[in-house]
Amino acid sequence: MAKARVEQDALGEVNVPDDVLYQAQTQRAVDNFSISGERVHQEIILAMMSIKAAAAGGNSQLGELNPEVAGAIIKATELAISLDFNKHFPVDVYQTGSGTSTNMNVNEVLATLASKELGRSVHPNDDVNHGQSSNDVFPSALQVAFVRKLKSVLFPVLDALINQLEILADQYQDVSKVGRTHLMDAMPVTLGSEFHCWAEQTRQAYQEVWAALEQLLFLPVGGTAVGSGINAHPDLAELICQALSDEEATISAEEGITSKEHGTKWSRHVCPSTNMSGQLPAMRLSHGLKSFAIVLLKIANDLRWMNSGPLAGLNEIQLPTLQPGSSIMPGKVNPVILESVAMVATRVVANDVCITQAAGSGNFQLNVMLPLIGQTLMQSIELLTSAGKSLTLKVLNGISVNEEHLRQNLESHPVLVTVLNPYIGYALASKIAKEVIATGEPVIEVALKQTGMEREELEAILDTGKMTGRLKPNRVKPSQAKSSQIKDSYITQRFPDTDQ
Template sequence: MSDFLSAQTRTETDSIGSVEIPASAYWGVHTARAHENFPIARRPISVYPDFIRAFACVKQAAARANLEIGALDEQRATLIDRACEEIKTGMLHDQFVVGVIQGGAGTSTNMNANEVITNRALELAGHAKGDYAFINPNDHTNHSQSTNDTYPTAIKIALAFSLGSLLDELGLLAESFAAKGREFSHIIKVGRTQLQDAVPMTLGQEFNAFAVTLREDIERLREAVSLLREVNMGATAIGTGINAPRGYKEAVVKHLREITELELVTAGDLVESTSDTGVFITFSGALKRSALKLSKISNDLRLLSSGPQAGLGEITLPARQAGSSIMPGKVNPVIPEAVTQVAYSVAGADVTVSMAVEAGQLQLNAFEPVIAHSLFQSITWLERACRTLRVNCVDGIAANEARLEDTVSRSVTVITALAPVIGYAEAAKLAKEALATNAKVSELVTSRGLLDQAQLDEILKPSKLAGLAPETDVIDVITDAAVTLPETSPDAPSATAGDAQ
């Protein structure tokens, strides 16, 4: 932004009047007015480099299409093409200075791109910046185009670019959870439903489930990005294609496919495509789904690591920083907490996108800038959240095996496995007595002669409790039992009904 303080200037003029532009700036009068009008977010569009790259792709495809159909001469088209290629590689991104929140349906962003590309093309040709008689931002760089087709097209391309990095991070995070699942596969613990003890499982199963749910979201996001392939290039202002020469629509999408390597297609109805932004609701919803799943996982990690003495304390998260300015030695689960806050932000952004999509009127939606900002911020924050959760938390999680073993040994949850053998009513009595006396269920069963130790050990094998081995036929155990088992009361709930609790 130092360009705004430059002592040397050039004068640029638009239909409103003249403005002094820093001589070194690649942007021009339209960008200067937008910068003055929208000092809101204090965040330039360059904070989303994939968006700048996508806009360069759109302008490059337009230049090539205009050249192909004879709407632009080779010299100007080639210079514009070269400038776009440089911007695609990361050059001049600091010149994209308009704010992410802006009025005008994205016109400020489109003109910022036109001016930067034009002035760099002029520079490549040996002309001074602002020499628009040779190459003009509107007449040449924006030829056959309107903000209303370039802007939404650039958003869709940028979302596809950005999503690739998010999917990579989600995949790495899923693999980290899967690795912990393998590491913890031998550790039996008590599973919980509604925060109450349920039935045994392994800690490995719990962590592997995290991996599976994240991998499912990767597929859902891939499905959502496929909806972005339909673009409205050639629609110009409202979809009628005014000022777009014959053949341009087909040519520009062809070149855009080649440049982006995305399977883009022209919308079947350009009027509908220009006014409708519903695809962004679907895409935003997929991001929200992933975010809320990450929040649920993060909250589970906080619960499982709670304590360390007065909570569950089943796992230990890596100690990342001191947790209190007053309580010595306290360490908080700061990484999962941060991820959950990102999830809340993504959910809020989804509401913003929904409201902005609904607010479109007649042939255009004026609120695409906040849609773009909301989606790009959600993708960016989710990607970073996945990375920090993996690197600074999941990879360093340790299981508190001694505590888990003790908890399982004293848990009445194994009663569920005994109920088919000793009967639901008898199992319920045992559970009540075990809770009242803090006795181990296994000791109560053998002391009453309900099962001998060998039968009990067979039923309560850890692998069977967690469903990791073929189940022993209950009939065989009953047949081998040395005692007459009590009959289940007709009025007692079934074991299946108990499982639902």
């Protein structure tokens, strides 16, 4: 058993393991919240430390904090990045709803490190938490963590997914196939148009997430306890936001973030209690992530149908063979990545229900389910990142198309007689369709016998390219960048298996 030291807080003495950097209040939280064993997400902790460093610098600039103390706190945030987070930040997600226990955990660790750096005592409340409250710092840290996560991992995956879908749309823009509505055969479409449709749906979800991100850029820092800014210098919030913006610009440059995402500009919310008592921006982000999840679910289900077979299914495409599919049926291969993606989508939809309920738990000036919102949203972002990456690299990159099978199915399909209606009428077209179904002959051969029309005229009318090309999609031609260049920085240790 580890040796213990005695720490003291307002409630009295507490025994704390001698080899940890936290102090009394964190130990009380560890003792009180033995709930799940799931610790607050590391990137939320890192975001809190960014805010602590920005606050220390701002307070020093405003004459609110000794410059040497502020410098020691800033140095402590740099040292803390390399700590064993499981050891030194052990507070359970299911804690006090404001995240106070985690805020104090960060305050205490930084105070310990800063004290060692400075050679004299740095107080977790009076110094590290100066001009702050858990009630404004924790929701601000959530917003910072969300935006960083979106920019660093999800957006590059979304870009790569859309690009790969558009490459496939171009590649198969002239491959016609039977369309389907109600899972029943319908008028022809091109395979390329299906890929393009998925790309457009992904873009729509992307736009929803981006709109939510823009709302997340307004931080409730400076609101302190109830949004009024008590005990904080009136200019502190602006200085914190500027320091965070400068840090974000550095991160963007180092990580090679594209121009669209470059230059995050944080701003102080004009009414801090808006994002302290309510969590509408987080809920909107969750809704956007749910939209992407639904798009992934549709793509996965469509591809599974198209791949079904190989003998008694649609057999329109072949997915990459990744692993044996059955413990009893030799030779069976299943669409395992697509099933994985579908489960991720289902989890994200469930997470959205959780976040929506939690966002409604704001009583007067404070939401009291902030740790749950933060943890659940981070999980959704990470799951969608991994699922989108797997879909792109392990499915879309290796699809092969059974073009001859698609052509044969379409040429002999009675649905083609639909385009003859204006020339021969519905009744005769129905008669031709029935004979095609009964005999299996191509539509054009039956139509030659039934209508007396010339072959050249029928070929022009029954040209499937014309049937599928009436509405040309207006889109930018995708770049030829390989989707394997998906950005990997910031993908957390929880997902070591997402590499190609």
